[in-house]
Amino acid sequence: SQLAEENPWALSVHEGESVTVNCSYKTSITALQWYRQKSGEGPAQLILIRSNEREKRNGRLRATLDTSSQSSSLSITATRCEDTAVYFCATDPDQGGRALIFGTGTTVSVSP
Amino acid sequence: GPKVLQIPSHQIIDMGQMVTLNCDPVSNHLYFYWYKQILGQQMEFLVNFYNGKVMEKSKLFKDQFSVERPDGSYFTLKIQPTALEDSAVYFCASSTGGQAETLYFGSGTRLTVL
Numbered sequence: 595s596q597l598a599e600e601n602p603w604a605l606s607v608h609e610g611e612s613v614t615v616n617c618s619y620k621t622s623i624t625a626l627q628w629y630r631q632k633s634g635e636g637p638a639q640l641i642l643i644r645s646n647e648r649e650k651r652n653g654r655l656r657a658t659l660d661t662s663s664q665s666s667s668l669s670i671t672a673t674r675c676e677d678t679a680v681y682f683c684a685t686d687p688d689q690g691g692r693a694l695i696f697g698t699g700t701t702v703s704v705s706p
Numbered sequence: 707g708p709k710v711l712q713i714p715s716h717q718i719i720d721m722g723q724m725v726t727l728n729c730d731p732v733s734n735h736l737y738f739y740w741y742k743q744i745l746g747q748q749m750e751f752l753v754n755f756y757n758g759k760v761m762e763k764s765k766l767f768k769d770q771f772s773v774e775r776p777d778g779s780y781f782t783l784k785i786q787p788t789a790l791e792d793s794a795v796y797f798c799a800s801s802t803g804g805q806a807e808t809l810y811f812g813s814g815t816r817l818t819v820l
Contacts (some may be wrong), residue, residue: 611796624806625805627808631749634813635814636710636811636812636813636814637809637811638811639808639809639810642806642808644806680746682749683747686805693751693762693764694751694809696741696750696751697748697752698748699748701763
C-alpha cells in the first residue's frame with residue numbers, strides 16, 4: 595500500500611473556480627510538501643508545511659495539515675489554465691529513512 | 707529559481723548495455739537524489755547521496771545501479787547492465803539540507819531500453 599495518497603485521482607474545473615486536492619499519509623512526519631508537475635517537466639515545490647504548523651499560504655495556494663488524522667489538503671483559488679498539472683503531496687518521515695516520499699498524484703485540469 | 711540540469715533529455719539503448727545519466731545540481735547544494743517515474747505516474751525514490759556517499763536507497767535501486775559525483779562534477783546514475791523494466795523517466799534533484807527541505811528537480815531523462 596502507498597505511504598501517501600492523494601484524492602481524487604483527477605479533477606476538472608473551469609478557470610476562476612477553486613479546487614482542493616486531499617492527501618492522506620501513513621507515517622509520522624517532520625513535514626509535508628506539495629509539488630506540481632507540468633507535462634514534460636520535473637516537479638516544482640509549491641508549499642512546505644512542517645508538522646507543528648496547521649496552515650500555510652502561498653499566493654493563491656493554501657495548504658492545511660492535520661497530524662492527528664494524518665491528512666493534508668491543498669486548495670487553489672481563482673484557478674488559471676496554467677494550473678493544469680499533476681499535484682503530489684510528499685512526506686518527510688521523522689524516523690527510518692529521510693527520503694522525500696511522493697504520493698500517487700492528482701491530475702488537475704483547468705479549462706477556459 | 708535554482709536550476710538542475712539533466713543530460714541527455716532522451717536516451718535509447720539496447721537491453722544489456724550500460725547507460726550513464728548525468729545531472730548538474732544547484733551549485734551550493736549538498737544533497738542529491740534520483741527518482742524514477744513511469745508513464746507520468748508516481749515519483750519513486752531511488753537513492754540519495756551526501757558527502758560522497760549513498761545515504762539511503764530503495765529496493766528499486768538494484769545492484770546494477772550505481773551513483774557517484776567525482777570531484778564536484780556531474781552527479782551520475784549508471785545502470786549496468788540495463789533491463790527492459792528500466793525504461794522510465796529519471797529525475798535528479800538536489801537540496802541544501804537532508805530533510806524537510808525543498809528539492810529542486812531537473813526536467814528528467816527519458817530512458818528507453820529496447
